[in-house]
């Protein structure tokens with residue numbers, strides 16, 4: 031008899047309750063896009079945006095976000111129900127040039143961290159300078175939080191989006207909860 | 215914390231980087247054409263500099279790119295960082311002294 035496994039959120043078994051500033055996000059459509067680093071792609075209709083070419087910068091449209099992770103490497107985020115349509119449209123738009131588009135929706139999970147102490151909380155595990163002058167709104171990068179690799183994106187003066195690989199989610203979550211209690 | 219200037223991302227904490235050995239070690243175009251001694255030197259002989267050393271680093275937990283750096287092995291001071299393919303910036307060595 032065929033059975034379908036239910037996909038659980040990586041925090042499904044974690045009992046630690048966070049404060050109002052730390053939120054685990056639900057499903058999201060994600061892609062890793064690689065292009066030749068010197069290719070200057072035209073605006074992508076599939077995403078409604080132009081890929082950011084400046085290092086460590088994100089671009090956002092109403093339906094998608096593109097985060098520069100390295101030369102010729104972007105993380106694309108969309109609503110989960112749009113993922114397959116976005117993928118098909120992107121493949122059509124990029125046809126004819128060398129590219130790699132890999133769906134990674136379930137590889138990682140999004141957390142959002144906000145509040146006046148958000149940067150201080152992140153700095154408990156992340157060695158980046160998160161002052162607004164050196165890490166402004168719209169900046170994004172791969173970095174580390176304690177022993178976990180994360181993608182950090184500043185979406186507001188006091189708001190961050192964090193992407194972390196699925197098996198690291200409980201670890202990151204528990205640490206951010208502890209740090210939140212200590213800095214409040 | 216020691217900051218290393220990634221040629222793509224700018225100054226970043228050392229924790230994000232990985233060391234990747236001496237830079238500018240050139241592999242023979244056709245290894246069949248070189249002697250065993252030359253090949254052994256390519257594989258195993260390193261300069262082991264005391265002072266300014268050209269070496270490869272990788273911004274592993276950042277942009278993931280390899281780049282080259284000039285670092286003083288006696289002080290751990292990074293004199294310069296530069297992209298793969300660019301010449302060794304020895305002017306920076308003089309300026310950094």
Ligand SMILES: [Zn+2]
Pocket residue numbers: 220221222223224273276277278279
């Ligand atoms: Zn970098």
